[in-house]
Amino acid sequence: MSGCLESLAGEPGIDGCLGQEDAFCPGEDSTWVVPETTDTAAPGEPPTYGMRQCTQSGAGPDPAADGVDARPAVSIDDVAELFAPEPRILSDDEGRGVRNAETNFYTEGEVRTLRTTMNGEEVDLRLTPIQYIWDYGDGSAPHVTSVPGSAQPGFDVPTATSHVYEETGAYPVTLTTVYVGEVRYAGGDWQRIDGQITRTAAPETADIWTTSTRNVAEDCAADPGAWGCTGPVENP
Secondary structure, eight states: OOOGGGTTTTTTTTOOOHHHHHSSSOOOTEEEEEEEEOOSTTTOOOOOOOOEEEEEEOOOGGGGGGGGGOOOOOOOHHHHHHHHHOOOOOEEEGGEEEESEEEEEEEEOOOOOEEEEEEEEEEEEEEEEEEEEEEEESSSEOOOOOOOOOOOOTTTOTTTTTTEEESOOEEEEEEEEEEEEEEEETTOOOOSSSEEEEEEOOOEEEEEEOOOOOOOOOTTTTTTTTTTTOOOOOOO
């Protein structure tokens, strides 16, 4: 293969293509090489060849010069072992709710980063949650969202992750969070790592009550233990 650039043929000190070879690949220990790539997944297919390169004898082609990253690949399992998050379920009123009203659960959805050393090189790793799968434990279909939710601004106000229970009872609430990983080398951009990380939070309980109206004379500020001042209560 020829590495001749016709635009340089008339430059001073460069006499045609042979002059270019002497100018750009000098020295007794230098030689022109042509990178060859074989697809192991397609036996029998001919190899592909990259741009020829001037290299030191015995050194072989420089993969980076042909646009190939010579670093060992970082796997999603490597990232999971280093700092996979442990999601947790948060809730308003410690999971207590009222039948036929919005009961709100949510989680932390921050992006996590870590600087560490892999294969002898300092790298930055980043984990980003992309999906939250909620199971509210009452037989309804899982609720899938791309946002972690947030605290409820008031009673019976729907949020992205709240749920309405139609019957009283105690229900196990579970959350599965899906993350994608990225790696960044010094001076480079973030690169996506193949695969995903899935983590399930420890379950919490939705404690669902019915409402009961009753006239009371107690002042909760004066008597915090009075009926109706401590949260949901059972009707006598």
